[in-house]
Amino acid sequence: MNLYNMRKLQIFFLLIAATHLQAQTDSSKMQWFSDAKLGIFIHWGIYAVDGTSESWAFFNNQVPYSKYMQQIKGFKAEKYNPKEWADLIKESGARYTVITSKHHDGVALWNTKMNDLSIPKMAPAKRDVLTPFVNEIRKNDIKVGIYYSLLDWSHPNYTGFRGDSSRYKIKDDTLRWNKFRQFYQGQINELTLAYHPDLYWFDGDWEHSAAEWQSPLVREKILSANPKAIINGRLQGFGDYETPEQNFPVSKPSNGNWELCLTSNDNWGYRPSDHNFKTPYQIISIFADCISMGGNLLLDIGPKADGTIPEEQVHLLKELGKWTKQNEEAIFGTIAGLPQGHFYGPSTLSKDSTVLYLFVAGTNAQNIYLKGLDNKILSAEILGSNQNLMPQIVGKISWSPVPGLVYFEIPETAKTTYMNVIKITLDKPLKLYRGKGGFN
Numbered sequence: 207m208n209l210y211n212m213r214k215l216q217i218f219f220l221l222i223a224a225t226h227l228q229a230q231t232d233s234s235k236m237q238w239f240s241d242a243k244l245g246i247f248i249h250w251g252i253y254a255v256d257g258t259s260e261s262w263a264f265f266n267n268q269v270p271y272s273k274y275m276q277q278i279k280g281f282k283a284e285k286y287n288p289k290e291w292a293d294l295i296k297e298s299g300a301r302y303t304v305i306t307s308k309h310h311d312g313v314a315l316w317n318t319k320m321n322d323l324s325i326p327k328m329a330p331a332k333r334d335v336l337t338p339f340v341n342e343i344r345k346n347d348i349k350v351g352i353y354y355s356l357l358d359w360s361h362p363n364y365t366g367f368r369g370d371s372s373r374y375k376i377k378d379d380t381l382r383w384n385k386f387r388q389f390y391q392g393q394i395n396e397l398t399l400a401y402h403p404d405l406y407w408f409d410g411d412w413e414h415s416a417a418e419w420q421s422p423l424v425r426e427k428i429l430s431a432n433p434k435a436i437i438n439g440r441l442q443g444f445g446d447y448e449t450p451e452q453n454f455p456v457s458k459p460s461n462g463n464w465e466l467c468l469t470s471n472d473n474w475g476y477r478p479s480d481h482n483f484k485t486p487y488q489i490i491s492i493f494a495d496c497i498s499m500g501g502n503l504l505l506d507i508g509p510k511a512d513g514t515i516p517e518e519q520v521h522l523l524k525e526l527g528k529w530t531k532q533n534e535e536a537i538f539g540t541i542a543g544l545p546q547g548h549f550y551g552p553s554t555l556s557k558d559s560t561v562l563y564l565f566v567a568g569t570n571a572q573n574i575y576l577k578g579l580d581n582k583i584l585s586a587e588i589l590g591s592n593q594n595l596m597p598q599i600v601g602k603i604s605w606s607p608v609p610g611l612v613y614f615e616i617p618e619t620a621k622t623t624y625m626n627v628i629k630i631t632l633d634k635p636l637k638l639y640r641g642k643g644g645f646n
C-alpha cells in the first residue's frame with residue numbers, strides 16, 4: 207500500500223473512532239422528554255441547615271470544611287412529607303422532576319453501601335429520604351430524574367478538594383483514581399438498581415475528561431441495565447441533551463433536545479438570605495420562551511432542612527400550575543413555534559403544525575401581528591376564555607405571492623395576570639414566507 211492509501215485508511219479509522227465516541231441518542235426514547243416541557247429540580251442537602259451555598263461554600267473557602275460538614279448534625283427532616291412535595295410538583299403541571307441524590311459535598315440522601323457519608327448513617331434524620339420521594343412521584347405518573355455529582359470533594363480518593371487545594375494528580379496515582387472510579391460508578395449502579403431512573407442528571411463533569419471519567423463505559427452500563435434512560439449532557443459529551451444553566455439562550459442552543467435549568471431565586475439550595483425570587487410572570491415568560499425554541503424548563507426549589515418547602519417557592523409553583531392548567535394544550539406535547547422574525551414573542555405549534563399558539567403578556571390590551579404567514583386562518587381565540595378574535599389582513603396584494611400582515615386586536619376584557627395564549631387554527635400545516643418582500 208502506498209503512503210497516500212495508508213493515509214486514507216488512517217483517516218477512515220479515525221472517523222469511525224470519532225463517530226463511536228459520540229453519544230448515540232435513540233430519538234424514540236426522547237419523546238416523553240420532548241413532550242414534558244416542565245420539570246421541577248430539587249436541591250436538598252445539608253447546606254440547607256445553615257443556609258450556605260450548596261457545596262461551594264467550603265470549596266470557595268467561605269466556610270471551613272469542618273464547619274460545613276457539621277451541618278449534617280442539623281439535618282433532621284422532621285417535617286418532611288414526600289407526598290406533599292409530589293402533590294405540589296403535580297399541581298405545577300410539571301411532567302418530570304430531578305432531585306439531588308448527592309451533591310459535590312458527597313453527602314448521599316439514600317442509604318449508599320459504598321461509604322458512610324449519607325443522611326441515613328450520619329444525620330439525625332436517620333433514614334433514606336430519597337426513596338419515599340421517588341415512590342410518591344411515581345404514584346403521580348411523573349418521570350423521575352436523579353441528579354448525581356460525579357465529583358466528590360469529600361471523598362479521600364477524589365482528586366479535588368477546595369478550590370485552592372487538591373489531593374493529588376491522576377498521573378501520580380492512577381490506582382487511587384481507579385478506586386475513586388469504582389466508588390462513583392458503584393454509587394451510580396446503586397441508583398440504577400434502586401430507582402431505575404427515567405433520567406440521569408449528572409453534574410460536576412468539568413473537573414475531568416471523558417477518558418478519565420470513563421464516560422462511554424458509564425453510559426453503556428446505564429443503558430444496558432436501563433435502556434430507555436435519558437442522560438443529560440454533563441457526562442463530557444456522552445449525554446443525550448444540552449443543559450444551559452441560568453443564562454437564557456438567545457438563539458436555540460441545539461437542534462436536538464435541550465433544557466434550561468433555572469433557580470427560583472439566585473441559589474439552588476435553601477438560603478434564607480436570598481430574597482431575590484423571580485416573579486410568577488417572569489418564570490412563565492421564561493418558560494414560554496423555552497418551549498418556543500423547543501426546549502424544556504427545569505425550575506429549581508430548595509427545601510429547608512426540616513423538609514418543608516419555602517413559601518415563596520410553593521407560591522411560584524402554584525401560580526405556575528394555574529397557568530399551565532389553563533393553557534395546557536399550548537404547552538404540553540407541542541413543538542417549537544415560529545422561527546425568529548415572524549412574531550415578536552414566544553409561540554408553539556401542534557405536532558402537525560396546523561395550530562399555532564402565540565404567547566402574549568396578559569397585562570394590557572394590545573395589537574399584535576404576524577409576518578409571513580402563508581396560511582388561511584380558520585379561527586382565532588384566547589385560550590380558556592371563549593373569546594374569539596378576528597384577524598385583519600393588512601397589505602396583501604392580490605396578485606403577489608407575498609402574504610399580508612395579520613393583525614389581532616387583543617381587547618381590554620382579555621386582561622389576565624400573567625400571559626394569554628392566542629390559539630390560531632390554520633387551514634393546513636404551517637407554511638411560511640421568508641423572502642425579502644417585493645413581488646416574489
Ligand code: GLC
Binds near residue numbers: 409410451467
Ligand atoms: C452547577 C453548580 C451546582 C448546581 C448545578 C445545577 O453545576 O455547580 O451547584 O447544582 O449547577 O445545575
